[in-house]
Amino acid sequence: MKDIFRVRRMWRPRSELKPRYDVVIVGGGTHGLATAYYLAKNHGITNVAVLEKSYIGSGAAGRNTTIIRANYRTPEGAEFYKKSVELYEELGADLDFNLLFSQQGHLTLAHSDRGIITATERAEVNQLLGIDSRVIGRDEIRELCPEMDLSDDVTWPVMAALYHPRGGIIRHDAVVWGYARGVDRRGIEIHPYTEVTGIDRENGRVTGVQTNRGPISCGTVISATAGWSTLVCDLADVPLPITTHILQAFVTEPMKPFLDVIIVSSQMHVYISQTDRGEFLIGAEIEPYTTYRGTSTFPFLEFAARHTLELFPQLERVKVLRQWTGLCDVSPDYSPILGKTEVEGFHVSAGWGTYGFKAAPIVGTTLAELVATGDTPALIQPFELERFYTDTLVSEVAAAAVSH
């Protein structure tokens, strides 16, 4: 009986840093923890430390809008995210933790001929790769989402939609905690409030890191630090083609459930879902200027609320519960930057812009494989940092610039 009330820790607090680890992962979010998890699980590498400058899951891992999907525009991107969705489908069982994954379906609305063409292109690419994704008309949209305003008497009437049945939402904090627990159980150390202040190199090779808690020697360093990627990579003198912007979201007060699909409108720069708690979760696009200041803005709330009301006028009197902001590392082609850099032993997971959360499991598995074998897995070869020097970009603007 007493056992029911025992406080269970998801992961152990660790007192001292060891003088040496095989691998140091900078960033205790979903990407860092997933990489650590698959290093241990798939490759038996457990002399690893995950260093996080704040609390675990404090960055983008705890601020995203939890949407999981694979209906991207480029074959490289779609194939990559398809694998990620498949891993997410198994993740709850794998971690033995309920992630509340709800594959309720994902609708990207088209409000113009151009929008329909883009949706059709994405559907074609998706279908070739075996991703369940198709363009549907207004009748089917009405069946899936009868509450949405589909009348013609609005600024942007809905003409069609890209429907992705396996898209869904998940409990993002549970993903962080589940991974952290799995990492801890396999003997990897998690060190919150440990900030990396330097990356030591010798002859172009990583030899260790400096932290606010002392130096560590190590053979491999992985940066998984989202909006702070530039600052961490600066420590290793690795320039990045990214800029840091803020992305914002807000939730309304909880309501009786009536929306069980995710609605995205690139035209109106808004995406909407209803959480398990009944709150409407609404996000928009990044602010156009670069900034590291994570303060919410009123114009965002105004624009996002206005566009939400175009689609769901019945939310007119609903109150906003809270609003928040996260830092995004936006790359020029809206595709990630994954894998090796010109410093040997220093790998990055960066350039994630607004779509990093949905890739966490596949980033973890591929980066772990890279560390274990020394070879870049074929799945992430298109996303190497090198592509910006050889001008072989992977433009994902059509499917990632605004929509989620």
Added chain:
Amino acid sequence: MSFLLACPNCGPRDVNEFHCQGEVTIRPKASPSRRELSEYLYFRRNVAGVQREWWYHRMGCEAWFLAERDTRTNEVLSTELPE
């Protein structure tokens, strides 16, 4: 919160009136190598601190101007028209 930007022509205005073109970059020398051109096109310093950047007053006088802004606080230290 948003912030104000002092247009050299129009004075302090809401940031949403402007388009931000990003940090000031140095143009590569004539006939650059592919690497030099790629660095110019894609790579950014993305500093957390004072950054010199291009702005365009799209909902006002349509002037291009330079600003110095602290990206950690969004405090605009100065603005000026280019020479």
